[in-house]
Amino acid sequence: MKGIFFALAGGFFLTFQSVANATISDSIGTWQAATLTQFTGFVLAILIVIVLRDRSYWNLKNVPLLYASGGLLAAIVLYTNMTAVHRMGVTLTIGIFLIAQLLTAVLVDAKGWFDMVKQRIGVTQIAGLLLMIVGVVVLKW
Incomplete structure (x- = not known):
């Protein structure tokens, strides 16, 4: 918590x-x-x-x-x-910033970069990333 x-x-x-x-x-x-x-x-x-x-x-x-x-x-x-x-304004900047962070985090977890323990990245994690991208597109629209 x-x-x-x-x-x-x-x-x-x-x-x-x-x-x-x-x-x-x-x-x-x-x-x-x-x-x-x-x-x-x-x-x-x-x-x-x-x-x-x-x-x-x-x-x-x-x-x-x-x-x-x-x-x-x-x-x-x-x-x-x-x-x-x-x-671009605050909302779009933070939205894209979060997508970049999430994409990088998935790569770090998947590859075990920077001495991190490798994590299994599956369909649900990729779906979550895609939903974030769709969310930012909706915000921009």
């Missing part, structure tokens, strides 16, 4: 962040907004680590470079998301 709560919260916050970032980028530019967002996220994360007194950051040297580069991917996500919101 906690997983569902966190997934829903993440989805809500992602949408709010998309709108806020697009608005900020109108004033200061897209890459500047991405920088501000990354920086404020970094500050919050550091504060949480300090408050929780979590010392596991000492294990950073054990993290493979591929995974440690997640912040680079986040900057690209922010830029592409803000640009899409400006061009």
Whole structure:
């Protein structure tokens, strides 16, 4: 149940962040907004680590470079998301964003990429992905 709560919260916050970032980028530019967002996220994360007194950051040297580069991917996500919101609006951007995430998630599960346990992908998973695509087409219509 906690997983569902966190997934829903993440989805809500992602949408709010998309709108806020697009608005900020109108004033200061897209890459500047991405920088501000990354920086404020970094500050919050550091504060949480300090408050929780979590010392596991000492294990950073054990993290493979591929995974440690997640912040680079986040900057690209922010830029592409803000640009899409400006061009298509929030609803269509998030809809297509979710389809891309779901398609990528299916591939990661099916192939076991990034040290994930392989999952069986069947007709129901493919049908769900197709329904998401149809849903976005209906939203666009």
